[in-house]
Amino acid sequence: MASLSAFWRYGRRNPKLLGGLLLILVIVLIGLVGRFFVNLDDARPISAMPEMSPTWEHPFGTDGVGRDLFTVMVAAIPLALEVGLLAGAVGLGIGTILGFIAGYKGGMADNIIRGVVDTLLTVPGLVVLITITASIKSVLSVEVMALVVASLAWMWPTRTIRSQVLTMRERAYVKMAKLNGLSTMEIIWQELLPNLLPYLGASYVGAVSSAILASIGLEALGLGPQNEPTIGMTIYWAIANTSLIRGIWWWWLPPILFVIMLFIGLFMISAGLDEVANPRLRRTV
């Protein structure tokens, strides 16, 4: 309890972090607790009358093929978070390893890694992802989707972590550790990584956010997992069935509101973590 109240006191000094965490918490709770109140099978087609406006029984109404849209949202939130967390973790993991190799070892490895990263960063990510997902559409699952998105999510982390490691390498405490006879791995684990943790945390939130953005964008183009009720796929069907001009607002409004809440929450967390990692920001805002 003491740590909770300490967190609360810190949160009042960093309202962005607190607000963002609360927003994400609400979304996660809808996804986790919601599944105890609905029957997840209702997220499949023909579980209700199609295109019903919201009632007590169907709080968000139903879509064109009779999916209960509230159930769809409850089922879709964990899937969106899964793609984001998984792709973000893979991307940041690869980025951290490559960033450390490039920044700490330098030399030839640094030249190669930097060259590849700089080249890939000039390539537009979304269209490359479109090529891949369009070609393997039939075997796309949530996990495969996460890996595909992660395949282009490691360049930014690599670049930024490399530059962080470059500046840390020359600090006095690292030299001290070297003089004390610590091996390279020991220096990385005991000296560098702990100091990078807040920074890695902020990068992770950023990576999760852009992974979710990419996956929802792909799904909204019809390139998501075909058998899972995802947020992006709901938007895809809502657009494809011209729900907008037919005034079926309950079809497209809930997914949009969830996406907006999700991104604002992640954005606030990442801005809040930036303040933790970089105290100088606190005064400028």
Next chain:
Amino acid sequence: MNVGALARRLGLFVVVIWAAASFNFIVPRLAPGRDPIQQRLGQMAAQGGYQQQGIDAMVKAYQARFGLDQPLWKQYLSYLGDIARLDFGTSIALFPTKVSDLIIHALPWTIGLLLMSTLLAFTIGTLLGALMAWPRSPRLFQYLVAPLMTLSAVPYYLLGLILVYVFGVIVKVFPISGGYSTGAVPNLSMAFAWDIVKHSILPALSIVLAGVGFWAMGMRAMMVTVEGEGYMLLADAHGLKPRTIFFQYGMRNAILPQFTALALSLGYIVSGSILVEVIFTYPGIGSVLYRAISGADFFVIYGVVFMIVVAIGLATLLIDLVYPLLDPRITYERT
């Protein structure tokens, strides 16, 4: 810029183009199961019907094109030759339309829409961002920070959906679909030009709204660091007009990173805002790509993707070449 650096930069560009072309060659072959293109053609052939003739011709063209009986390296070389001549093959759904023709017809729409809205968002956003960081500007601008940050965090196409609903269903002021009225014949009259402008207002608005936040945040951050500089204090002590200090001392020094980002996003105008075009059924590259995806029209997908990669590669190349002219501190000497 010395010759070596120029050659290296050009080399990088060539590598990117080559990698993109090879990527398009490899991906369909790595896909699980059979080659998705052949699968799709087989599917269409099985459906048969009146299109049968075309399908047969297409299957033949496809096999001849890739010389499927030839060894892989020969297929690869002839593929690279086709790409070098900008021959992306023909559309499967709209046989025998060439992919390059589809792209050429759609490109002006996308470039027109995106160029206009990117420049608008840049101008408005940069000015707003500078004013938000400026201590002497009215308090009103301070209150803009939170909403603009929010806008920059929201995916642009969601704003498009909301705009369609508000303007297409509630207040029917602007047309919400197409590039011009159905039935209108494209010509050079003022009436038709006005028709195009009216149709572009809502798609442009959703791109501008989402972009303004991004530009404003970037400019605000740069402006804050510039305000701490000694020359700002000196300019103030000289008694220069606040206007002069704001534009010539503040904005002028803060705007350089904004120009870099602008040049980059101008490269991206070719790729367009795919989902915005889909939502407004705008006749640009994004809609072509969307239709190709839903029709599994692989040659069109690969052709469009390749064209976008090339355009963006060209844009970044140009930025690197022009940048030393903009900012004399940057040189490409070896350090």
